[in-house]
Amino acid sequence: MTLRNRKIKVWGIGSLIIIIALSFSSPSDRYFEIAKNLDIFATLFKEVNALYVDEINPNKVIKTGIDAMLASLDPYTNYIPEDDIENFRTQSTGQYGGIGAITSRLNGKIKVVMLMEGYSAEKNGLKIGDEVIKINDIDVRELSREETSELMKGQANTPVSLTVLRYGNTTPLTLDFKREKVKISNVPYYGMVSSDIGYVKLTEFTMQAGKEVRNAVSELKDKGAKKIILDVRSNPGGLLMEAVNITNVFLPKGQEVVSTKGKLTENNATYKTLNNPIDEEIPLAVLINSGSASASEIVAGTIQDYDRGVVIGQKSFGKGLVQITRPLSYNSQLKVTTAKYYTPSGRCIQALDYSFRNVDGSVGAVPDSMKMEFKTTNGRAVMDGGGIDPDIEVEKESLSPIVHSLFTKGYIFDYATKYHFEHDAIEDAKNFRLSDEEYQAFTAWLSDKDYSYTTQVEKKLEELTKNAKKEKYYEDIKERLADVKSTLAASKKNDLTDFKHQIVAMLEDEITSRYYLEKGSVESTFDSDQDILKAIEILNNSERYNQILAKK
Template identity: 75%
Template structure:
């Protein structure tokens, strides 16, 4: 079989999924349409391959067609070619062969932005802030971050070398590592946020997530935790069964957690808690935001439906769809949406309706008029069709233009690296803070750096000037506009003072990560994160906690 024929076969299997969703009046009509469309596609590809003015890359063209077809269904039904299988396995299992270093492009350079504790990168001298210029003597400066990351990965026990430019070093340094099986922890951090409140950061739902949360709760109780914060913010979800296992840490055995309903009877199921819980009474706060999706919403929704804890933060993403994987020819796979899931109260939190698309292909949110009301165990009202609404709303402060500029241009990152090499140690991340004098040093360091930025007011003023010139009013208002521009220049010069608290928080977070890695980055926010502070207040106020969970509120 030719290479292009192989790809056509893959397309055929995927096309089958698209055509099957058509509601034909009889199986005979449906199968005729399948055969007809497969024949049209095969003939079309053969003619394009033979006649097109340039050489056609079958891999690229066919994948474009498959991706476009599946995108017309929903964003979560995806084709995974053989070349991407390893990345998909990493997402599902949290495991890969590598050195335990995270890289990102910072101000145009591939930089080490985090090290995983206990792995080869940390043990063999790689530092956050290092600029990676070569991997196994291959120059990576023109490569994407993804390509660079792929070069670092490989079979466990295989060697790999990195050549880096390090702050303060006169010449590049070459470091040698041995790849190992790296397990990305679902719980990158747990610890005491106050003397009686434990905190768990859950970032993924790969295998063993439930066990990791269970162990964290047990360890925190041993440290004196009488209440627990479970942070699901920014967690995109993952394995449904791990969501069930996590709720089981806080809920009794035998309770419904999530039900799935699809077109095929085999996809209809109800998942219950199967094990003995760790603690069904400990006060619990679950933190969510717009980045909390899928399995995160199953956990938050189940906790809310059983009135087992207080949900705090922002409305969650609203993904109520379940996917499974199916093998395809030539080691490819299909991830396909097969069902919707429902929380114990009966609500589906799916926010976007992919069944009905607008003329431009976009989809809209479920209108409020079509949302249904459900009841929690205590009789509280909850709605479907729009994610999980928190019991207590908080809103994180938006980044100011100057803070965004300092972050995006890598200046916060670079100063943290400089600070690290000039200060051998700092206090524990929970108590670390920059003094006013140190902040003034940062401002001096910025003087010859480019952190120019445009505010929304400046963008509006620019548009006003263009419109005024077009409509011949500019001369009449020119003096007023100039006055506003001068005022803005003066105000922007003061932005480092006006937004000092925000910039300080970002600096302290980045600096803490240099000394204490991810633990430091998380702990440094405990005294400034409004959602965590609200959770502490709610958990420490027994009357308010109980009132929130009462239907009478």
């Protein structure tokens, strides 16, 4: 940075402080403290910039300071510099310029993991499993997945080429695409899970989410759906108004959905349904898990508060905070938490109290003594201060260490690619099953692969051994420890058999996605997804369904 630029930078900050100081002409101590600390910050930056041993990047240093300041508030209050505005806009609108391909780094390689149906990537020959090595002649093998993704994006109607390595080929293949406006669907899948139960998978709350859910439910009813499963598992939320529109599919016009309360009165508002519903009587099950947050929790909580449907799964995340964006200078923006939201019963499901931090800076959960009980329309008890508790909790089977290893090292993904190139077609995704012989072929393929892993029991045993040596008990128990270690090693040899059901489920998911894209990936889980199976069970038992929603 030149001396002139440095002076301009410092003068600019100095002018800002003068303006702020003048605007805070009130004798308020608070305003004086703001002006004083801004002056200190500007002076400090001036001295560091002038004297630090190495040249510093002012954009990077200032952003680090801003990020640290905002991080002391909550994780959702963020500074969005101009360079990140496009990504932020994608998150809000679900639209970007690209080819409709999703990549991920697997075992050190950038691979195509999903294609969006109907877009350039699918139409022009890209395949799931392709390893991307160049984008427009830029070698991406050492770049991050995010950097690779940015290179693929761009203005609609502009060309981009990808050089890929494809399974079974040693020669790289170059494919040409034309970027287009890609719209990430809020509802990537909807269909029938049985003859009379419709299923809607909602993964985003961007613009038009309510319209997409409304259209999906309407079409499912036309296909014979007499009951609906709405899946918001692992949905992190998004636009609050779309949560209102989605509940409006099942709730009558004029019904309160959510209210917000903040420090400023203009952030206090009540949001009600605006339209006539598609069906306010159809039996409904809403699926949630620990990844269901914010707008997802508004939908699940509102449905629960009005006893409009049964909530099934695991406790939700617990984000009861509302953010808005404010424009800043130089095309940057601030996303800031302005209010807490409350479901119709009056509860705020925020799980962490950011207004109070522990000595170490960590944030604690709302203590049980501070949680309050509220009532649903039918008088059922619901609690605040910790997410949405499902009406029916489904215990999730934890992923075994061997499955985690096979997945993270890319072996399940790579075998699905191999299977795809060796089989021209498979049954439809709902009926596809990996045979015992095909599973044996998979285990044989693994025989020369390194998928070593350490179980939690092995970690505990190692810790016990260290403590035994430290406390001088090792000689007394070393033979027993050796016996346990030997037993564990023998048991691990059976893991491919003992956890076959988990491995097969993941293989079927990956394989069907090669033939039927995201639709196949979803439908392949219908026979093994415990939450979906429980929802089907409850919806098919009207007496049990009504009993759950009745006053306890």
